[in-house]
Amino acid sequence: MTHNQTRNQRNWWAVGCGVAAALFLGSTVAWAHHEIAGKFDLSKTVDVAGIVTHVDWRNPHVHVFVNVKTGKELLNWAIELESPTILEMDGWNSNNLRPGDAIAVKGPRARDGSRQVWGGDEVRFTETGLPVFPAKLHPSRAAAASRPAPRGPDGHPALGGLTPAGQGYWTDPSKTALVEDGVDVKTDEWGLLTSLTDAGKVAPMQPWALGVYRHRQERMLRDDPMYLNCKPPGGPRQYQSRLGVEFVEDRARQRIFVLMGSGNHNYRIVYMDQSRKTGLVTGDDDNPLYFGRSSGKWEGDTLVVDTIGFNEDFWFTNGGLPHTSQLHLVERFTRSDFDTLRYQVQVDDPGAYTRNWSASWTMKWNGGSVPFYFCQNNRP
């Protein structure tokens, strides 16, 4: 009775949303903060219907546990959803579901055969068929009239907000996999190739690097250290996340901070005084870093950032392209109008690639502060 009342109170929102039917018929696997195909077999879906026993609303992924009657047995299944951060960005919250609710889900089952299913946006109340989480994932951005890029007191385009009220960050990257400009290969949002035969086209890799890349792709990116061990998204990867990046320009000290919404709210520092600081993290000048050592300068309206000194403990891009400690990046940031930031990166790594190569994409301005996200390892 209590559950019915609670459910009825919540369902008005779902009805008012007006998208239930479309979601019911047409929804697909939702965006995830990492490649879900490594854990779930997207080609094998399973129907799970039961009574909620627990809602675990925690990073890195929300889990809803349900008791499912199977013959004479009552088996407990785990329905895995996105991270709380991302769900809350889309208007979902921990009160959408309570123990005792009857729900059903259709989604890909865990590859290891365990009783786990990826829920995405497919979780529904059994009685009404309405979605538990009625807000549509990632509503499309309304087209805004073009506005000129704001400029800071030094005359350069401002990459971040100039006032607290004008705070914002860059998100919605037009590409989320690092592929050489001019090359046409298809990947999913996490860089998993649609066809593994395209592996050699992605970038001019040395044979060993291509072998490692193919191996990572064949394993569905499940070894991604950013997911497994919460390693930072160094290199271009920091600009491939929907969680975005925020620029804070400290002109007095001639440095720019790049704050990341992904990867434990990591940040990198770009030094604008051409000094390329060393030894800032541990006091060890030779200690290679996840974000390297960056020196920046303005070339017209473009910020050019030169970075060396990377370690080899992370993937520098979605999709698992390898790099070595010889990695040298030249990144160009151009705010072409108020809402658009063009990012272009030249990859120079003679340890892994046969020549220099480049990739580029755009990001969109979003008002407010960059969202918090904290990875927790050892909890799949």
Next chain:
Amino acid sequence: MLRSLTRSAVVLMATVLAAPIHAQEGHPLKGSWIGVWESNKDAGDDILMVLNWDGKTISGIINPGTDNMKIGNATLDPNGWKVHIEADGKNKQGGALHYVIDGTLKDLELPTRSVTGTWQSQSGKGKFDVRRQ
């Protein structure tokens, strides 16, 4: 006695030189490797290899120390992940020895990946098995 001391020295060097296991997402052979080359009467069963990659060449040394062996020729074939390593050392009488190691890289995705295969020199041969630290 001497063999025991040598073994202890290798273990000590391994303890001192080998960093704690951490991710290595670059060239798969780069890093410190510890294991055995069984039945090696000249160098002892235990082996420590330190390998590097400069973009063109795999280089490194075996059993770092005053009597270390420099790796002169090493290759990694991504087709099957075949590893070939050659190094020059000395026998107990000071005579030259040329070691050839052939193996296969396994568990590529792990920081603790391994190379298993065989070793041989003018004075013997046996099983080779090292794991990255």
